[in-house]
Amino acid sequence: MSACHPTLRCCLPCPAVDHLYPPNSVIDNQRTIGILRIISGSSAFLVSISYLVLPGKREHPRIFVLYISFLLAMWHWMGMSYFFGDKGRSVFCAKDGVARATLENNVFCAMQGLGMVWASIALTCWGLVVVLNLHLVSMFVPLNTL
Structure with a gap:
């Protein structure tokens, strides 16, 4: 599947979406989303590290929050195509x-x-468990404590 038009026999260089919008607007949007993913992924990783290191003070098992925050951090970091180099063209x-x-x-x-x-399915299933x-x-x- 390419960005070549079947009848006009012209091809847009990949990624073709860059040529449908004003210059650098797609790259700026990807960069902004990538920065938000870095912030969110780092925050989720910080939550998972804090649940791993700090002692638990709740009755709720902390392994649930640890797994879901770690999976969320992985999901955010895998989605950053722009930061894989070459402005995402390598992906x-x-x-x-x-x-x-x-x-x-x-x-x-x-x-x-x-x-x-994999991370999306794992997050969905683990969120259901939580x-x-x-x-x-x-x-x-509470019914058993009565």
């Missing part, structure tokens, strides 16, 4: 400079794609 584009990257023609795209899908645990603890533990 978005194939070696020829015209075709879009796929799992077959770009190792960085494959690693990021599989990592993001919410289910909080619900069970808040609804059924």
